[in-house]
Amino acid sequence: MKISKKIIDNLKKSGVDFYVSVPCKLLANMIDILEKDKDIYYSAVPREEEGMGICAGAYLGDKFPCIMMQNTGIGNSVNAIVSLLQLYQMPVIFLISYRGTPGEPVGAQGGMAKVTEDILQTLRIPMLHCSSVKDIDKIPTFSNHAKVVESPVAILCDFNLMKDDR
Amino acid sequence: MNRFGLLNNLQNILNDNLVICNIGLPSQELYKINDQPNFFYMLGSMGLSSSIGLGLSLSQTKQVISIDGDGSVLMNMNTLATIGNRAPSNYTLLIIDNGSYGSTGDQRTFTDEKTSLKDVAIGAGCKKVIECSGEETANELSKAIDDKNNSYVIISKINSGNVKIDPIPLNPITIRDRFRKFIGSVNYL
Numbered sequence: 279m280k281i282s283k284k285i286i287d288n289l290k291k292s293g294v295d296f297y298v299s300v301p302c303k304l305l306a307n308m309i310d311i312l313e314k315d316k317d318i319y320y321s322a323v324p325r326e327e328e329g330m331g332i333c334a335g336a337y338l339g340d341k342f343p344c345i346m347m348q349n350t351g352i353g354n355s356v357n358a359i360v361s362l363l364q365l366y367q368m369p370v371i372f373l374i375s376y377r378g379t380p381g382e383p384v385g386a387q388g389g390m391a392k393v394t395e396d397i398l399q400t401l402r403i404p405m406l407h408c409s410s411v412k413d414i415d416k417i418p419t420f421s422n423h424a425k426v427v428e429s430p431v432a433i434l435c436d437f438n439l440m441k442d443d444r
Numbered sequence: 445m446n447r448f449g450l451l452n453n454l455q456n457i458l459n460d461n462l463v464i465c466n467i468g469l470p471s472q473e474l475y476k477i478n479d480q481p482n483f484f485y486m487l488g489s490m491g492l493s494s495s496i497g498l499g500l501s502l503s504q505t506k507q508v509i510s511i512d513g514d515g516s517v518l519m520n521m522n523t524l525a526t527i528g529n530r531a532p533s534n535y536t537l538l539i540i541d542n543g544s545y546g547s548t549g550d551q552r553t554f555t556d557e558k559t560s561l562k563d564v565a566i567g568a569g570c571k572k573v574i575e576c577s578g579e580e581t582a583n584e585l586s587k588a589i590d591d592k593n594n595s596y597v598i599i600s601k602i603n604s605g606n607v608k609i610d611p612i613p614l615n616p617i618t619i620r621d622r623f624r625k626f627i628g629s630v631n632y633l
Contacts, residue, residue: 324522331492335499361488
């Protein structure tokens with residue numbers, strides 16, 4: 279819970295005030311925290327691509343949005359990222375549980391894990407890879423960078439960082 | 445009535461509200477009829493008009509109208525479940541249902557066969573779902589906007605067919621910034 283709380287605290291400190299998620303068990307604690315938080319908007323959404331659209335609208339309405347999802351969600355969202363968020367230069371935080379990284383018990387998650395960073399790199403999306411608690415401290419600066427460069431950015435949270443955060 | 449005739453009929457209503465307009469011919473026709481800074485034209489991301497409008501309506505208090513098409517809603521059908529559960533009362537989804545993929549050469553969509561978007565929307569949890577003719581749409585849309593307690597899904601059944609039209613000459617950042625300025629999100633323009 280400590281790590282999840284720290285991640286959300288850092289995002290809120292950066293002004294992130296609108297959250298949607300397609301759940302992951304590694305994000306479950308963060309979702310619990312957000313559901314109880316009256317200062318921000320939070321909702322689940324059925325699909326990541328749709329969530330990208332909702333975040334785009336929230337940005338137009340002067341929110342600083344964040345979509346939480348597994349790395350598989352990037353695969354579901356490529357056109358929405360390129361032809362909406364990047365085309366109109368909209369800062370949106372992707373908070374990604376990086377399934378398939380070492381520690382992952384589900385072998386099938388390894389496939390998307392192998393290509394996730396390549397996809398993000400191809401899309402020219404700045405990445406913050408969080409594998410330890412001290413990486414989480416970089417979130418405020420990194421989130422602000424999204425606003426400055428008017429771009430979606432990705433925060434990747436390793437399996438092993440999140441798995442013991444019960 | 446086709447889409448161009450319908451959008452022409454809705455001009456006065458659209459002018460007073462925040463409008464998210466679907467990619468392709470709907471946006472091009474709306475631009476040609478009467479371009480306004482409070483119109484956000486989609487230049488990509490087919491399927492997401494309803495979602496962009498929903499995010500916008502959740503983020504500020506002005507009335508939002510998402511103009512969508514049957515083909516686009518079929519592409520992002522989960523949006524109806526999200527709208528059914530989360531849409532605030534300042535949100536209206538107007539689905540222009542002509543039973544065809546208008547921007548790509550008028551191929552038939554499934555709403556021209558067995559699929560009823562009205563039934564899907566009701567099943568997805570949307571409370572106020574109106575299916576009407578093109579001629580009735582202005583009246584239904586006005587009523588939806590005047591109702592301050594409910595969000596609406598309006599399915600306007602019209603004929604397929606397009607007018608010959610040019611792409612929108614505005615660049616995406618211009619569309620973005622003048623829209624955000626209209627809302628009051630930016631003050632640097």
